[in-house]
Amino acid sequence: MRQRWIFGDQLGPHFLGDERPDGDDGAERVLLIESQAVFRRRRYHRAKAHLILSAMRHRAAELGDRCDYVSVETFREGLARIPGPLSVVAPTSWAARDLVADISRQRDVAVLPARGFVTSQEDFATWADGRRTLRQEDFYRAVRRSTGVLMEGDEPVDGRWNFDADNRLPPPKGALTLGLPEPVWPVEDDIDAGVRADLDRWEREGVEFIGDAGPRLFAVTRAEALAVLEDFVTHRLPTFGPYEDAALVGDWPMSHSLLSVPMNLGLLHPREAIDRVVEAWDRGDVPLASAEGFVRQVMGWRDFVWHLYWHFGPDYVTDSNTLQAHVPLPDWFRDLRADDVRARCLATALAEVRERGWNHHIIRLMVLGNWSLQRGYDPREVTEWFTANYVDAYPWVMAANVVGMALHADGGRMATKPYAAGGAYIHRMTDFCRDCAYRPDHRVGERACPITAGYWAFIHRHEAAFARHPRMAQPVRGLTRLSDREQLLVQEEARGSSAP
Numbered sequence: 147m148r149q150r151w152i153f154g155d156q157l158g159p160h161f162l163g164d165e166r167p168d169g170d171d172g173a174e175r176v177l178l179i180e181s182q183a184v185f186r187r188r189r190y191h192r193a194k195a196h197l198i199l200s201a202m203r204h205r206a207a208e209l210g211d212r213c214d215y216v217s218v219e220t221f222r223e224g225l226a227r228i229p230g231p232l233s234v235v236a237p238t239s240w241a242a243r244d245l246v247a248d249i250s251r252q253r254d255v256a257v258l259p260a261r262g263f264v265t266s267q268e269d270f271a272t273w274a275d276g277r278r279t280l281r282q283e284d285f286y287r288a289v290r291r292s293t294g295v296l297m298e299g300d301e302p303v304d305g306r307w308n309f310d311a312d313n314r315l316p317p318p319k320g321a322l323t324l325g326l327p328e329p330v331w332p333v334e335d336d337i338d339a340g341v342r343a344d345l346d347r348w349e350r351e352g353v354e355f356i357g358d359a360g361p362r363l364f365a366v367t368r369a370e371a372l373a374v375l376e377d378f379v380t381h382r383l384p385t386f387g388p389y390e391d392a393a394l395v396g397d398w399p400m401s402h403s404l405l406s407v408p409m410n411l412g413l414l415h416p417r418e419a420i421d422r423v424v425e426a427w428d429r430g431d432v433p434l435a436s437a438e439g440f441v442r443q444v445m446g447w448r449d450f451v452w453h454l455y456w457h458f459g460p461d462y463v464t465d466s467n468t469l470q471a472h473v474p475l476p477d478w479f480r481d482l483r484a485d486d487v488r489a490r491c492l493a494t495a496l497a498e499v500r501e502r503g504w505n506h507h508i509i510r511l512m513v514l515g516n517w518s519l520q521r522g523y524d525p526r527e528v529t530e531w532f533t534a535n536y537v538d539a540y541p542w543v544m545a546a547n548v549v550g551m552a553l554h555a556d557g558g559r560m561a562t563k564p565y566a567a568g569g570a571y572i573h574r575m576t577d578f579c580r581d582c583a584y585r586p587d588h589r590v591g592e593r594a595c596p597i598t599a600g601y602w603a604f605i606h607r608h609e610a611a612f613a614r615h616p617r618m619a620q621p622v623r624g625l626t627r628l629s630d631r632e633q634l635l636v637q638e639e640a641r642g643s644s645a646p
C-alpha cells in the first residue's frame with residue numbers, strides 16, 4: 147500500500163483515504179515532514195510558525211504509530227528517509243507542485259486531485275471556459291446552483307442572491323464592542339510548550355521571527371476547529387452579516403468566525419462549515435442574511451481565489467504591476483512598528499498584526515491594503531509582507547486578495563476597480579477616527595487625514611488612466627474640482643514614506 151505524504155496544510159481526515167471526512171479507513175501509513183529550512187526563507191510571524199508546527203505535531207500525535215514524522219532541514223531530505231511508493235493530494239502552491247512533479251520523476255508517487263475546497267479544479271475550468279471576464283458573483287451563483295446550498299430549485303431561497311442591503315452596517319453608535327461573548331480560546335498543552343521551546347532555541351541560533359509570542363489563539367486540531375465552528379454558529383453568526391464590514395478598536399474578532407486558520411490548515415472542510423451554518427438557518431436560529439453572508443465568503447470568495455491562483459499562473463505575483471508601484475515598504479510598516487504611527491486606523495491595524503498575525507477582512511483590505519495601494523508600495527513586497535505576517539496566509543490566497551483585490555496590480559483581471567477609499571469610509575465603518583490625531587474630512591493642514599489625502603494623491607497619480615476608466619472617471623472629476631489640490635500634493639510629497 148502506498149504511504150500518504152501529507153503537507154502541513156493537509157491535516158484533516160479528508161486528506162487521507164478518499165475525500166469524505168470519514169474516508170480514512172485507518173490503514174494507510176502517513177508521512178509528514180517538518181522542514182526547518184522553511185523558517186529560514188523569510189521572517190515569519192512567530193504566531194504563524196507556532197500554529198503550523200503545533201498543528202503538524204498535534205496531527206502526528208493523533209495518528210500515532212501510523213505516522214512517520216520527520217523533522218529535517220528540507221523536504222527532499224525527509225523523503226529520502228522513507229522509501230517506497232507514495233500518494234499525495236496535489237499541494238496548494240506552484241512551488242510545492244513543482245517539487246512533487248520533480249520527486250515523481252525519481253520515484254513512484256501517485257498524485258491525487260486537490261482537496262479541501264467546495265469545487266474541483268475541473269468544475270472551475272468548465273465554468274471559466276469561454277468566459278471573457280471571470281466575475282466572482284457569477285461563479286458564486288453557479289456554485290450555489292450546482293451544490294443546491296440555500297436554493298429552492300433553480301432559485302435562491304427567499305428569492306434573493308444578495309443581502310448587502312441588510313448587511314454591511316456600521317458598528318452600533320457609541321459601542322466599544324459588539325458585546326458578544328469571548329470566542330472559545332484554545333488551551334495550550336505540552337505540544338505547544340515543545341513548540342515554544344523549539345522556537346526560542348531557533349531564535350537563539352539566529353532564525354528571525356517577527357511579532358509577539360502571545361498565547362495561541364487559533365485552532366490547530368480538528369477537535370478545536372469543530373469547537374470554534376460551534377461557538378461561531380451559536381454566538382457570532384447571528385450578527386455576522388450585519389457587522390461583516392464594521393470594525394472597532396476594542397473588539398478585534400467582531401462577529402467573524404476565526405476559521406480561516408483551521409480551514410487553511412486543512413483541518414476543517416469548508417463544506418462542513420457551510421452545512422453547519424445552513425443547518426442553523428434551517429432551524430430558525432440565525433437570519434438568512436448572516437447565513438448567506440457566510441456561505442458567500444466560503445463558497446464564493448474562498449473557492450474563487452483558490453481557482454484564480456491556478457488560473458492566473460505561476461508568474462501572476464511577480465509580473466503584475468500595472469500601476470507601476472515601486473515604493474519599497476518603509477521600515478515602520480515592515481517591522482510592524484504600530485507605536486510610531488499616529489493615524490489610529492493604521493496603528494490599530496499594525497498593532498493587531500504584531501499581536502496576533504490576524505485582522506478581519508475590512509482592515510486587511512480597506513486599511514492596510516488601501517494604504518499600500520495609495521502609497522504605491524511594490525506589490526511583490528506587499529505580498530511577501532502579508533505572507534510572512536498573517537497566520538492564515540498561503541501563496542494561493544495571497545495572489546487574488548493582495549495583488550488583485552487590494553493593490554489592483556493586475557490591471558483589473560480580478561476586480562473591476564481599485565478598492566481605494568478616503569478616511570470617510572473608515573470613519574463610517576469603524577471607530578478608528580475617534581481620538582485620532584487626524585480628521586477624516588481634512589485634506590490639508592495639521593490634521594489632514596493621511597488616508598483621505600493619500601486617496602486624492604493616488605487619483606492624481608493615475609489621473610490620465612482613470613479618466614478613461616468607466617468606474618474611476620467620477621473620482622477624477624472630483625479631483626479636478628478640489629480647490630486645494632496643489633497644496634495637498636505638496637503635503638503628501640513631503641510626507642514621503644514616513645509614518646503618518
Ligand SMILES: Cc1cc2nc3c(=O)[nH]c(=O)nc-3n(C[C@H](O)[C@H](O)[C@H](O)COP(=O)(O)OP(=O)(O)OC[C@H]3O[C@@H](n4cnc5c(N)ncnc54)[C@H](O)[C@@H]3O)c2cc1C
Nearest residue numbers: 402403404405406443444447448506507510511538539547
Ligand atoms: C489583503 C487581503 C489579504 C488576505 N489574506 C488572507 C489570507 O492570508 N488567508 C485567508 O484565508 N484569507 C485572507 N484574506 C481573506 C479574509 O480577509 C480572511 O479570510 C478572513 O479575514 C479570515 O478571518 P475569518 O476566518 O474570521 O473570516 P470570516 O470573516 O469569518 O469569513 C469566513 C471564511 O470565509 C473565507 N473567506 C472570506 N473572504 C475570503 C477571501 N477574500 N479569500 C479567501 N477566503 C475568504 C475564509 O476562509 C474565512 O475563514 C485576505 C483578504 C485581503 C483583502
